[in-house]
Amino acid sequence: MAERAAAGSRRAEILRAAAGLFAARGYHGVSIEDLGRAVGTTGPALYRHFPGKEALLAAMLLEVSERLAEQGEDVAASAAGPEEALEGLLRGHIAFALGEPALITVHDRELDNVPEPERRRIRRLQRGYAEGWVRVLALLRPGRDPQSLRAAVHAAFGLLNSTPHSAGELAPEPMADLLFRMGRAALLAEDA
DSSP, X not given: OHHHHHHHHHHHHHHXXXXXXXXXXXXXXXXXXXXXXXXXXOTGGGGGTOSSHHHHHHHHHHHHHHHHXXXXXXXXXXXXXXXXXXXXXXXXHHHHHHHOHHHHHHXXXXXGGSOHHHHHHHHHHHHHXXXXXXXXXXXXXXXXXXXXHHHHHHHHHHHHTTHHXXXXXXXXXXXXXXXXXXXXXXXXXXXX
């Protein structure tokens, strides 16, 4: 049991280091040796956790997509109503965006380097996550067509996922408050 936990912890450490390196230098600018050095080992030692760099990238983007999808479902299911659900979705996504901007950068730049079966699964998870937001928004904006709601959700994601470009401008708490107010206003705007 302890061995499995240690392996999971090591795997998470490798994924974090890889996200930082891929965000800074690009997927093709990072070698397996660079990844090994970043976690204090040799590059080939990483093959105990991942069959290769492509598999590592796929695992990274699948993990974050699964985590966000599950978090979104949990928030929507446990909320007392759509207002509370929207607040939870916004706060959860903002915490992710402020806490893991490297993953946003890697996803934006490197998704095409993920093998097709995993890329399809990532896209499916992301569509499901976005559709959860659309369902909540539909309860708050009855009568709006699903296409407009979906466009609003994706526009809000663009705003919230801008953190790799704005990190450091404000301290995390004021930045989270700003993103929350802006995201909520954008999603609930009457003329949107």
